[in-house]
Amino acid sequence: MKYWKQVFFITLLSGIIGVLVSPSRLFLDVLAQTSIVIVHIGRFIVFPMVLIGTVLGIYRLLIIRYGIGFFVRLFSLLVVLYIMVASIGLFLGITFVSDRIPPVLEETHPLEQGTFFSLLGKLFPYNAFNVFAYPGDMFFPLVIFSVVLGVILYLGERDSKIILVPLFETLWRGIWRFVHMLIVGLTVVMSLFVLHTIFRIKNIAEIKLYISLLVVMSIAVIFIIFVLYPLVVVFLKRGNFRTWTEAVTPVILIAFFSADILFCLPFIYKQLHENVKTSPITSAVVPVFSILFFRLGTIMVAGISFLVIFRSYNALEISVTQIFGIMGILFLSLFRLSFIFSQGLVVLLSNLSAVYIQGAESLYLVLFPIMMLLNRFAIIIDAATAILVSIFMDKTHVQIFQKQDQQHKISMLLED
Numbered sequence: 001m002k003y004w005k006q007v008f009f010i011t012l013l014s015g016i017i018g019v020l021v022s023p024s025r026l027f028l029d030v031l032a033q034t035s036i037v038i039v040h041i042g043r044f045i046v047f048p049m050v051l052i053g054t055v056l057g058i059y060r061l062l063i064i065r066y067g068i069g070f071f072v073r074l075f076s077l078l079v080v081l082y083i084m085v086a087s088i089g090l091f092l093g094i095t096f097v098s099d100r101i102p103p104v105l106e107e108t109h110p111l112e113q114g115t116f117f118s119l120l121g122k123l124f125p126y127n128a129f130n131v132f133a134y135p136g137d138m139f140f141p142l143v144i145f146s147v148v149l150g151v152i153l154y155l156g157e158r159d160s161k162i163i164l165v166p167l168f169e170t171l172w173r174g175i176w177r178f179v180h181m182l183i184v185g186l187t188v189v190m191s192l193f194v195l196h197t198i199f200r201i202k203n204i205a206e207i208k209l210y211i212s213l214l215v216v217m218s219i220a221v222i223f224i225i226f227v228l229y230p231l232v233v234v235f236l237k238r239g240n241f242r243t244w245t246e247a248v249t250p251v252i253l254i255a256f257f258s259a260d261i262l263f264c265l266p267f268i269y270k271q272l273h274e275n276v277k278t279s280p281i282t283s284a285v286v287p288v289f290s291i292l293f294f295r296l297g298t299i300m301v302a303g304i305s306f307l308v309i310f311r312s313y314n315a316l317e318i319s320v321t322q323i324f325g326i327m328g329i330l331f332l333s334l335f336r337l338s339f340i341f342s343q344g345l346v347v348l349l350s351n352l353s354a355v356y357i358q359g360a361e362s363l364y365l366v367l368f369p370i371m372m373l374l375n376r377f378a379i380i381i382d383a384a385t386a387i388l389v390s391i392f393m394d395k396t397h398v399q400i401f402q403k404q405d406q407q408h409k410i411s412m413l414l415e416d
Contacts, residue, residue, distance in 0.1 A: 002246065003187075004245075004246045004247075006250075007249070007253050010188075010190045010191055010194070011253050013191070014191035014194035017191075017195065018195045018197075018198030018199060018202075019198060019202075028196075031192060031195060031196045035258075038192065039263050042186055042260075043262050043263055045175065045182060046262050046263070047138075047139075047142060049175050049266065049269070050142060050265070051145070051149075052168055052175060053172060053175075053284035053285070054143060054146035054288055055149045055153060056150070056165075056169065056172055056284055057284035058146070058151065058153075058154075058285065059150045059153045059154050059160075059165065061150075073393065074293075078293055078294060081296055081385065081388075082334075084228065085224060085228075085296040085297075085299065085300050085385075086299055086300060086303055086327050086331075087327075088220060088223065088224060089220055089299075089300035089301070089304050090303050090304070090307070090323060090326070092216050092219060093216060094307060096212070096215075096216045097213055097307055101210070101308060101309075101312045101366045101367070139292070140338045140339055143288055143289070143292060153165065153168070172284070176269075179269065190253075190257070193258050196257075197257050197376075201373070206369045207369070209369075210369070210370045213304070213308050214373065216304065217304060217374070217377050218377075220300065221297075221377050221381060225248060225252060225380070225381065226241075226245070229244065229248075229384060229388045232388060233388070233391055236392060236395050237395075238276070238395055239276070239391070243275065243276075246275055247275040247276050247387060250271065251264060251268055251271055251383050252380040254383075255379045255382070256379065256380045257376075259376050260341075261341060261379050261383060262291070264379075264383045265287060265288075265291065268383065269287065272390050276394070278390055278391070278394040279394055282390050283390070286389055290385060290386035290390065291382065293338060294382070294386065294389055295334060295337045295344060295378075296382065296385050297380065297381025297382040297383075298337060298344045298345055298378040298379075299330045299333070299334070299337075300381060301345060301377050301378040302330060302345055302348035302378075303326060303330060305345070305349060306349055308367065309353060309363050309364065309366055309367065310356060310357065313357050326352060329351065329355065330348065330352075333347075333348055333351065344378075345375055346364055349364035
């Protein structure tokens with residue numbers, strides 16, 4: 001049985017059990033703690049995998065003299081996808097979400113977001129090895145550390161090729177085999193994630209207040225993942241609707257029920273390597289940078305959600321100028337999101353509320369009962385975007401190889 005079918009049937013069976021069963025409070029607590037431990041196990045291998053894979057990927061990009069071009073194309077794709085996804089989200093939010101949510105008077109402490117320079121301090125700490133000791137989100141500093149090691153590996157030239165490159169390649173093959181074994185075990189316990197999520201949804205007492213928002217959010221997610229993104233894949237001539245569905249289905253299911261984008265990274269690697277057949281460079285590097293900078297799901301969900309908050313606390317309709325302002329703020333927030341994986345949506349909603357609703361940063365609490373669902377909607381689009389970006393960059397990578405091969409053949413003919 002294909003992998004996507006295994007994940008689908010485990011999810012379906014567990015979902016049916018979750019709907020029919022009413023667990024005790026003790027069982028819910030045990031299930032929640034077990035799910036957290038499983039996520040920790042999955043993330044345990046992510047950081048060494050990212051370190052070794054990014055070092056090798058950057059080294060290979062520099063070897064083919066495609067380092068700068070790679071990041072230029074990546075940024076260009078980010079702008080295009082951002083405009084498409086944000087426009088779709090805001091259009092659906094403005095057109096179809098009309099419900100006003102009762103105000104929440106509860107206050108919270110301001111979120112600690114850090115200044116621009118404090119974030120740069122995390123990227124380039126006083127001691128480079130501190131990137132392994134950050135108590136919070138250390139993913140971005142780790143990637144920067146890996147990029148620097150990749151450049152050093154390239155500058156080592158002959159010595160690197162003899163000693164270091166074979167060492168990193170051996171480590172990468174070993175980690176890849178370990179990840180395959182780990183994925184089998186994590187897939188088996190997927191049912192625990194599903195049960196935990198279903199039970200939490202059943203316990204949302206005020207969910208009827210948010211039906212309109214959740215329906216629009218579901219439509220937006222389905223349209224982006226199963227209509228917009230497959231059309232891009234077909235346009236790139238890298239597959240069809242069926243191949244895209246088989247590649248993305250297990251990843252978005254795992255993303256939704258685990259609610260952790262970093263936990264999904266090994267599964268993204270697996271689908272790119274086995275289903276999409278991307279090159280080693282693409283598989284090792286692109287998903288990492290996509291998860292860092294292409295948090296388009298978080299951006300879209302924040303945009304739609306803020307429209308609900310705005311209408312709930314403001315009698316006036318939102319203007320065109322304000323819509324463009326929201327898109328600008330969300331785009332500029334992509335860099336800040338690179339440091340935040342657990343509270344990215346809350347941070348965006350807090351920032352937008354502070355700007356547009358008289359400095360009321362805690363108004364995101366109006367959506368607090370369904371914040372766990374909104375986070376999961378954001379994560380599944382982020383995960384699907386990582387696969388799409390990898391497909392696009394792999395297409396570009398193949399074209400570069402073909403061009404270099406043609407130039408090599410022409411130079412050989414001229415020498416003859």
